[in-house]
Amino acid sequence: MRVTQNMIAESFMRNMYQNLSRLGEKNDQISSQKRISRPSDDPVGAALAMRLRRQLAAMDQYKSNAEDAITWLKDTEAALTNTGDILHRLNDLTIQAANGTLTEEDRQTILHEVQELKDQLLQEANSTHVDRYLFSGYHVDKQPFIKNKTGEIVLNPEIKNPNDVRILGVEGDAITDKNQFIIDEIEGLEPGKYMLEVVSMNDNKLTVKFYRQKTKEEMEEEDTDLWVDPITITDIPYTEDNNTVNINGNLKFGKNTTKYFKLTLQLDNVETQNGTVTFEITPGDMNYHLGRNDLMPVNLQGPEVFEDIFKNVEALEEALKANDSSNLSGDVLKNIKGSLNHVLKYRSQVGARSKRLEMTVNKMESSYVDYTDLLSKTEDLDMAKAATELKMEESVYRAALAIGSRIIQPNLADFLS
């Protein structure tokens, strides 16, 4: 093949260009310390890197969630510990008071202390974590327990939320609007606002109570409970189906029903409407994500933990006032002891949750390290390898330059005299 100087020069230039291009690429990689600066460098690797980043962000978040849950539970633990201590004291006082040889003065002293301790219990039940009440379920801005006019400690009516219900579906002619439900076939109910309380659920038989909300006029009369005139309906058969409980085909509600959170029905015209409304009753569990499909409740429900305790303490109060020593040494003492165990039960629950959370934190931390390593392997440059390659490219470039300078120069013209 005929070869001209021009061809050699061009060929030389072309190879130089390729050499320089590789050199430039290596330089880029080393200065950015990344093997993949753009998707085209390695599309599969880039996609993997994005997925890993996402994983890392998720793990970081779950760890943070777990850590926050731990601090919430720490405050809960503190409140429960204090409650336990108070109950211990109450236990001792009860035993003291049961001793029939006390004077009137002694009894008054004990009564005063019991009342003080009751107030302390109220404080514990109303503990907060930063600005949020620990035991109010979702109503973190409202204290769970209040003292009413007669000195009784009761559940804050504001957290008996008439709207703690979520409509899942409507069939037939039932009309729903906010919290209005029309239900068929319930005898003896006047039109008005109602509350359904599930009292017990076992052996495929349900017991519910219907409370009626006081009318405005009634409310002006006494300042007690909002919900009155309970009608108990027992032996309602039900069937379970996944997480839904069906009653009579008329009422359906979600499985997480507890007796402390209720739903309200507005019954306008019981006779003429009918239909079925499916709804869900709010459990009040504040869940945190600990993993992709991993939810854990971090709170305890105030009523569950404390309602009975307060009833028992008030029973103690009453017994002291009445100087009923047989009751004191009998039911009252038994109930106080029962409350102690009750608190212990919850303390161990809190302990178990905290343990699980710590495990989650550790797991997230170690997984984070693993994934970061994987990301680095995918995305980052092997500096030693790259530096070696750069040196190689440089020396190839130099050699080519040197040789090139020899090939290009002379032609026949240089040798003709």
Added chain:
Amino acid sequence: MYSSFLGIEIGKRGLFAHQRAQNTVSHNVNNANTPGYSRQRVINESIYTRYGAGVQWQVGTGVKVSDVNRIRDDFSDMQFRNENSALGYWHIQRDVLKQVEAVFNEPSDIGISAVFNDFWKSIETLSKDASSQEARETVKESAVTLTTTINHAAKQLSDIQKDINYRISVKVDEINSIAKQIAQINAEIQELEISGVAAPDLRDKRDLLVDELSGYVDLTTYEDENGLFTVNVGGAILVKGNDCATMEFKESTDPDETPKIVWKDYGDAPVNLIRGELKALEDLRDEKVGKYLEDLRTFATTFAEAFNKVHGEGYDLYGEKGQDFFVINEDDNSTEILQVKSDIVNDPSKIAAAKTYTENGGVPGDNRNALALSDLRNEMLKFGDREATVDDFYGALVSKIGVDSREAKRMTESQYFMVSQINERRKSISGVSLDEEMTNMILNQHAYTAAVRTITTIDEMIDTVVNRMGIVGR
């Protein structure tokens, strides 16, 4: 019996021929680096008499330059132009796709992927304390950042499309200009060659123009016996002899349709291209960048719709049902695809994190809707006719861009190599070798000197006859 001065005449003719050859060598040497130059060769022919002039054989009467050949291989030219079209196609794709990669900036800590991660994190943080104003502010802020980032990417893609349109129109003008030039040269070449004058340099010029044109559009050329030169683009005639057609980059009357490249002279028929820079620009605008923009839009709107739906199932801090969180722009042509609803921007308490409400307001600790919003991330949504999670869909889009860009890089490299090889062959045939020219120069010089020698000799001979004959006895 022939003329006494025949020898001198022969010598003279030799001088002319060798001078001409030397000039050609000089021409070649001086144009050794001229782009598109094909080396020229003088073809010498021996001349002789037709008639015996008194002898029984033809009498040689010297040398003449019968032709100046232009050494060029048409087949290599055709191959070059084919591969050059492909090169033109791929290197434009490579350049623009590189720009597109810069728009998305993945993988990195600042691309859409990273911003999206931050948004999900803010929702998770909200689910830990739905009552927290800071958490709500953070959700709002990261949502705004998300929409801004998405819109910005959309705008940049749209700008690339606009830029492509501009480049197409410039390219169409260039093509039209080259076509005119070729037509003109055709006329000049025909004029010269019809009158018997070779026009190698004009042909070189024309071939150079056609080479340039081949990078822009895929073409074929044809020259008939009469020297009529035709350039064919996409089955239609661009140049024929002195005439050329014009391409136009025409806006469509339908605002949703992209402008098209048409033949002005053939009733606005679309120009049929397969390769070349022009086709690359068209493909990039419609099938690559256009698709990426569409996918980005699908990604954003599907996500926003799903988010709005779950958001609408919850209640905010005021106990009101959740309104739309994202406002989706109905206008398909706008690059402001998503906005965060201004009500939420102004009052993050309107973020619906709860699943219940009270008559006096919201339930601040209810985080169930926030959890549901967070779970959206793992849900399979319907993107057009595909089902995927939001992250997978976006990841697939970025992967596609990466793969397309990589393909363009690879093809450009391999085409570059192909074109270089063919060019080398062309140069091998048509290029000037200085060694060769120097050798020829020496030959010519010797031949010239020898010719001069013959003249001198004959001059002496005639001198003998003229001055030394018949001087006996003078």
